[in-house]
Amino acid sequence: MSEIMKYDVVVVGAGIAGPIVARNVAKEGHSVLLIDKKPAIGAPKQCAEGINIGVFEKHNIPYDKRFINREIYGARLYSPSGYTLEMRYSRVSGVILERKVFDKMLAFYAARAGADVLPRTEATDVIREDGKIIGIKAKKEGEPIEIRADILVAADGVESTIARKAGINTYAPPHEFDSAYEYEMLIEGFDPDLIHLWFGNNVAPRGYVWVFPKDEDRANVGVGINSDNPMTAKYYLDKWLKENNIPFKKILEVNVGVIPVGGFLKELVKNNVLVVGDAARQVNPMHGGGMAEAMEAGAIASKWIVEALKEENFELLKNYTTEWWEKDGKRLERVLRVRKVVEHLTDEDLDVFIQTLSGIDAEKIAGGRYSEVIKTLLKHPKVLMSPRRIALLKELL
Numbered sequence: 001m002s003e004i005m006k007y008d009v010v011v012v013g014a015g016i017a018g019p020i021v022a023r024n025v026a027k028e029g030h031s032v033l034l035i036d037k038k039p040a041i042g043a044p045k046q047c048a049e050g051i052n053i054g055v056f057e058k059h060n061i062p063y064d065k066r067f068i069n070r071e072i073y074g075a076r077l078y079s080p081s082g083y084t085l086e087m088r089y090s091r092v093s094g095v096i097l098e099r100k101v102f103d104k105m106l107a108f109y110a111a112r113a114g115a116d117v118l119p120r121t122e123a124t125d126v127i128r129e130d131g132k133i134i135g136i137k138a139k140k141e142g143e144p145i146e147i148r149a150d151i152l153v154a155a156d157g158v159e160s161t162i163a164r165k166a167g168i169n170t171y172a173p174p175h176e177f178d179s180a181y182e183y184e185m186l187i188e189g190f191d192p193d194l195i196h197l198w199f200g201n202n203v204a205p206r207g208y209v210w211v212f213p214k215d216e217d218r219a220n221v222g223v224g225i226n227s228d229n230p231m232t233a234k235y236y237l238d239k240w241l242k243e244n245n246i247p248f249k250k251i252l253e254v255n256v257g258v259i260p261v262g263g264f265l266k267e268l269v270k271n272n273v274l275v276v277g278d279a280a281r282q283v284n285p286m287h288g289g290g291m292a293e294a295m296e297a298g299a300i301a302s303k304w305i306v307e308a309l310k311e312e313n314f315e316l317l318k319n320y321t322t323e324w325w326e327k328d329g330k331r332l333e334r335v336l337r338v339r340k341v342v343e344h345l346t347d348e349d350l351d352v353f354i355q356t357l358s359g360i361d362a363e364k365i366a367g368g369r370y371s372e373v374i375k376t377l378l379k380h381p382k383v384l385m386s387p388r389r390i391a392l393l394k395e396l397l
Ligand SMILES: Cc1cc2nc3c(=O)[nH]c(=O)nc-3n(C[C@H](O)[C@H](O)[C@H](O)COP(=O)(O)OP(=O)(O)OC[C@H]3O[C@@H](n4cnc5c(N)ncnc54)[C@H](O)[C@@H]3O)c2cc1C
Pocket: 012, 013, 014, 015, 016, 017, 018, 035, 036, 037, 038, 042, 046, 047, 048, 049, 050, 051, 121, 122, 123, 124, 155, 156, 157, 158, 160, 161, 180, 181, 182, 222, 255, 256, 257, 258, 259, 276, 277, 278, 279, 283, 288, 289, 290, 291, 292, 294
């Protein structure tokens, strides 16, 4: 007979979304269990660790130097022929985290707020009684257990199995995913105050190569490409390093992963089961950043879990789907539309756009005034000469 535990809420996955939900719900006095299959929460990382500075205040996360490797002041973009566009802010715009510490600290904040936390505990299935999901089966340090809960949260990342087992349709075609390969390595010669991004169809089809500095001479160096590409992401990363004469024999970590870049889950809630973060493909499809989106979704989900428990009305959980689609889903659908246009840019387009923007419009881009940027591009002779470029840009307006 396996051990039986009972909670108001069980959260599967202690990455980013899971601990935010666990913390917010436990803080309101409800019993919460947060589990993760990893023996050490946060390790291994599958991330370039870059995040916007705004999330700390927004989600009430301490700005703790123990998980902040480096403060970043902007970005430099490189076109296929080597034109560059620099957006440099006078203030810190983002940070490169240490996710092994960050994820663990998020779980610690959840524990401090009252949640129980169990690493090395893997959810294996849902438990149904009279057609209703009443909890999950799990293996806790190898031993089978049952966790009974009124509400189940699937925050189990891109390979989520729990949502599917709960009867939620999670299918998306391979084209909706990027494959990523990354080395954390010693690398020199790049301004460590900026993140660096290289574009080009031979550099990173549909994606980019990144250098995210963690130190003066240490960075996450990676590439993301479309998953249905005949070549691997590793092939593109090693090729880029060789072509740029960057030695890569001082590697500290190899990180591999899949990033959902579209096809956001329509149905985020089914009865008493909620799906958050990568499991719901809540990722920015333009740059593949998912941490801020996971926090955002986690905040909305937890708000409705608290409300549903208070009112003893689980119908209220559906408001998570409605509010997320209203606040974030619509925005991400727009970003996806732009990404689908950008996907069709040739190397020459990328050269023309980055060359045209360098110097003159960095401020507007940095300030997010994209329609002004596009209008400026539309006036440029190299754009005016090309009906295809005009059509592509007009799609973005
Ligand atoms: C190479 C790469 C680089 C990236 N770079 C960035 C970046 O720079 N910035 C950014 O914002 N985003 C980046 N992302 C995306 C980002 O990592 C994710 O969007 C983010 O981690 C999503 O958080 P999450 O909580 O939804 O899922 P995750 O962080 O994946 O957490 C899911 C957790 O669930 C656990 N789990 C899974 N199944 C089970 C189970 N059955 N039982 C128990 N536990 C389970 C896993 O162990 C994991 O800890 C990158 C992704 C990759 C692959």
